[in-house]
Amino acid sequence: MDDSGLARTWTVAEAKARxxxxxRLAEEQGPQRIGIRRPFVIVSERLWREKAPAREPxxxxxxxxxxRGLNLEPPRERASRREIPFTSDDAG
Incomplete structure (x- = not known):
């Protein structure tokens, strides 16, 4: 085991193949690390639930x-300069 307590670090290729x-090892022996540059840790759901903090909805x-106590009104937008179609009385 290394100093992090994980048994070994698997390469991504090894992890795909095995x-x-x-x-199985995550369940029997504990967390398994995959990858070096971008490492991930695989743990059993049982261990995850034991260690993860309780989450509120x-x-x-x-x-x-x-x-609270903040003005949450959105800022008013300036009047648009663009013409709005179909608003004139040119019913033709």
Whole structure:
């Protein structure tokens, strides 16, 4: 094991060829790292649920974190200089 606690780092090519083994090892031995330049870590769902912080529903978070005391009115746009079609009384 290296100092991060992960058993080894798999290359992407190895991971493609040996996905079933990597998933088995993630369940039996713990997290498996794939890639070096852009590393990813594969963990079992059980471990993920144990370690991941509890997430509150997005709607509740939005309500609890809505900005208060701010002027949230959008700025009014300047009058347009372009002609608006079909507004004149030229019904012809």
């Amino acid at each position: 996905l079933s083994e990597i998933l 997005l709607g509740r978070w939005l309500i609890e974190n809505v900005p």
